[in-house]
Amino acid sequence: MSRTSWTTKRDEKTRRLKSVAHLMNGAILKNRDIVEALELLLQPGDRVVLEGDNQKQASFLSEALSAVSPSRVNKLHMIMSSISRPEHLDVFEKGIAEKIDFSFAGPQSLRVSQMIEDGTLKIGEIHTYLELYGRLFIDLIPNVALVAADKADRSGNLYTGPNTEETPAIIEATAFKDGIVIVQVNEIVDELPRIDIPGSWVDVVVEADKPYQLEALFTRDPKMITELHILIGMMTIRGVYEKHQVKSLNHGIGFNTAAIELLLPTYAEKLGLRGKIATNWVLNPHPTLIPAIESGWVETIHCFGGEVGMEQYVAARPDVFFTGRDGSLRSNRAFAQVAGQYAVDMFVGSTLQIDKNANSSTVVSGRLAGFGGAPNMGHDPKGRRHSSQAWLDMITSDDPLAKGRKLVVQTVETFQNGNTPVFVDSLDALEVAKQANLATAPVMIYGDDVTHVVTEEGIAYVYKAEGEEERRQALSAVAGVTPIGRASNAKIIQSLRERGVVAYPEDLGIQRTEARRSLLAAKNVKDLVEWSEGLYNPPAKFKNW
């Protein structure tokens, strides 16, 4: 009754590794042999995970992959967190790969859309990060993983250091299902600062010709923060953080949240909120959080990944950050996403479009940008069972089975770049879904998950609205002169303000004229460096002094 073999995957792995034995010295492959090795280790139709977190890219391996012969390696099914580099898409144009499952495509979103239209690229599904990692263990189990680490020793043990990110998740799914794990490292050394991944999970290590690509994605120059950002930030601090006593949270990467970070040690300090709000974070090491950390606002931060230039600062602040015995940051995207979903009380983010029901998306016409971590952080986790003050504060019903919910806060200006309305009748995502032939529209955060929308006009406490129509009215009350905003009704707004479903600055004790750049704890990157006592070392493009 039993089938002939239960070890087909393992046998195939053994066969493939044997085929490159002549190129290997233990676990080490010479970098000039990488293309030949990939041609031997990959088979047509393989599922290949290529590491591209949003910051850290296995750039040597992605270049090598795009150099293999499509007559030998083709029809690959690529799995990637982030489509970030040109060769991530070149492999499709060259006929090496044909299908992709991914999470985020920021820098390449325009080209992704075009290639779908041309039929060069077949989309599997678009995911939030954690969802994609989950599928690596169920129905997207990889045949081959191409990942990046800082250093390896000669036994193949890996040091991923400050930028551990998603490397452990990818390797685990591959290594323990008889897939082949190929790692590019910046350096092969005799002794590692610490071991992040044991050598027995790794098959091939190759020293790259240059360090893996690493982008400073979470660095926001305070110089770019406007008084509008500051006004939104002040309202959010008073009307959300203070009102609900939010202690654990995650911030997106926009200027609105950067403004909040820089207002904590000044504006929020004057309100007497230190220790009462925003103490426990899940967040990349945002440079704009340095003043708050130095002022004693921040108890702990668990990081999804590192941030270029923050290495020394983080290493010098182990009471706040998670670090290893060697002193450097430990980031782990999978655990940070779990914590960001289940263990923090609030997500604060921004978006490009919001419809009348508070559905939002960053997928706009002609750009299939994907989601990243926002859908995971920006929803109420229905499996959550623990309570906290902020979470319980969201209860609006007197049902004895009522439970709290996560605060999901959208902070946006009513117009992008001053002229494109953020509040729209219908999301472009609907049109994009049709063009890309997606089964569902690529909505980033669904309206029924959103609790607060903050604009320069005020705050809509949408979680408090009774019924769909009142939700829409609350939203239109803060939507300014956008199409949605113009539909608002002064009398209804007045009643919503009285019931606390909408608050304008004056309702929160804020004067619009107070919102000045002088409130920012740091006005520019140089200030951040000074706050850090010289430990923060910003990338060249942020240095202009």
Place this chain on the structure above:
Amino acid sequence: MSRTSWTTKRDEKTRRLKSVAHLMNGAILKNRDIVEALELLLQPGDRVVLEGDNQKQASFLSEALSAVSPSRVNKLHMIMSSISRPEHLDVFEKGIAEKIDFSFAGPQSLRVSQMIEDGTLKIGEIHTYLELYGRLFIDLIPNVALVAADKADRSGNLYTGPNTEETPAIIEATAFKDGIVIVQVNEIVDELPRIDIPGSWVDVVVEADKPYQLEALFTRDPKMITELHILIGMMTIRGVYEKHQVKSLNHGIGFNTAAIELLLPTYAEKLGLRGKIATNWVLNPHPTLIPAIESGWVETIHCFGGEVGMEQYVAARPDVFFTGRDGSLRSNRAFAQVAGQYAVDMFVGSTLQIDKNANSSTVVSGRLAGFGGAPNMGHDPKGRRHSSQAWLDMITSDDPLAKGRKLVVQTVETFQNGNTPVFVDSLDALEVAKQANLATAPVMIYGDDVTHVVTEEGIAYVYKAEGEEERRQALSAVAGVTPIGRASNAKIIQSLRERGVVAYPEDLGIQRTEARRSLLAAKNVKDLVEWSEGLYNPPAKFKNW
């Protein structure tokens, strides 16, 4: 501006480790010194994670902890997945610990309730597993971890082998925030079969006097499966698995799901469903799944943990299970929970009470049992963005933004043990919440997350019901002669059956008399051993031949 020290946690760790230096030989502590070492390594008020998965217990360390002097170690805040052993609660009676955050308390649930009433035990919060792991990185960061592994080498590298479970998650949160990691191992060896945890994450290794406790929690003897279980199983296969073409799934541990597992190679095979349903699983290695695996039903299984007796069988089936280079199972509870939440289309479980709105709980009067993984698996993950046939099949609206949802299936007999009604007017959980002073009632799965309820009477497709009242009617239609069932209305039921909101066996083409034990692929544990070609080695208590 900066505070005096940013390394208080690290300095304290160094101080504590120095205080036991005289007892240590490298990373190794002699087992007779464990109590003294714990008295030196622990401080009053510490947050201590004690590993108690539901199967695997750090039993040597929990016994040692309960032997420390409460005058030296007290006011501990315990964090435990599972309250399973008597000494897990003894430490509270002895004044060593005072507060607990946990997930599951099955075997000790009665005593937990009593101790809360007596004021001996202070409950923090009750969690689903993944939620608890998330909090280890945010607001429940441990000072000390007490965990269990199979083997260590003299450098402190660990082999957790088939029972990796939650060890990596606990160690990561502790080791990388300057906490102290103490590990009991069954054996210290010169060379490990593979490295699961690098030694640089581990502080103290102690060889236990006997192997850690390991329970065969997922073993269901086919002999105990009744014709009622089989009838429910047949209906579930036809009316849920086949109807919605469900390929990826998780099963709970009850007899209803064991029956389904044993019906796949017989009943479902006859229906021609092999390869069409139930191919990709997240599941402990259930012995009752052996016949389905051997018959080619199962493509892959990712495991939360191991199962006693299944080690050899799993090692011989690497095409199906995740295994390491040494050949033994790799389980990882954190990743399996992520996959179980986000990457599978269906959860099928059972419960002790269901109310008229389909809310359910295993917390019943006087027993604070907690949740385990059910809330995580048994809800619709709002962050999910990928689609599948089964998921899309749940769409009932024509809103262009409509998306699919996870199938959350409750399979229950209308009466427990033949006389306690499962369908009740009000959950005992409400009363328990009051007694234990919980902020919210301990509901395991909320009614609005449930899509199907299957009983021996039929299937309620509650996701299809229009409005709350119709949902209740659908539920009552399958609730038999329980108080809820007696409230049903024959005319409404008829209309619900016509619209496919309710299905009775005859609607599914099933005759009640077909439900016979002869349909089971294995009738007893011995049959399972035979199916496994002798590779499954059941624990003594299941061997009676």
